[in-house]
Amino acid sequence: MNDESQKMEVPEELGDEIGGNGRVYFENVVIDNLLDALLELSATVWTHHDRVIVLEKILAAKGIEVSEEIEAHLPDEAEIAARAVERDAFVERIFGAFLRRPTHDLAEKADI
Numbered sequence: 001m002n003d004e005s006q007k008m009e010v011p012e013e014l015g016d017e018i019g020g021n022g023r024v025y026f027e028n029v030v031i032d033n034l035l036d037a038l039l040e041l042s043a044t045v046w047t048h049h050d051r052v053i054v055l056e057k058i059l060a061a062k063g064i065e066v067s068e069e070i071e072a073h074l075p076d077e078a079e080i081a082a083r084a085v086e087r088d089a090f091v092e093r094i095f096g097a098f099l100r101r102p103t104h105d106l107a108e109k110a111d112i
Helices: 029-061 067-072 077-099
Strands: none
Touching: 029 077
16 A cells, blocks of 8 residues: 555645654544554553563562562662653653644634
C-alpha cells in the first residue's frame, strides 16, 4: 500500500494535517490521535504489568518477598534523574500522536 492510498481527506474545518505519518482509523485526525495514544498506553501498561508479575513470581520462588521493601523504597538523586528521563520518553510515546494535528487554528473560525 503506498502513502497516497493511506492519506484521507481532512475535513476543511480541521485544516491540513501535519506530521501525518500516523495510522488512519477514522476520517477525523483528532480521533485517530486519541486512538493511537490509547493503544500505546494500553500496550505499555500491559507490558509493565506482565513484567511485574513475572518478576514477583521469580523473587517469591527464591524466597524473596519484596512488597514491603518496594513501598518503603526512597530513591536517591541519580535514580530520580534516571526516572525523569524514562518518564519523559514514556510521555512522548503515549502522547506523541497528538503532534499530528490540524494546521489551522479552529478558534479563528469560531464566532466568539
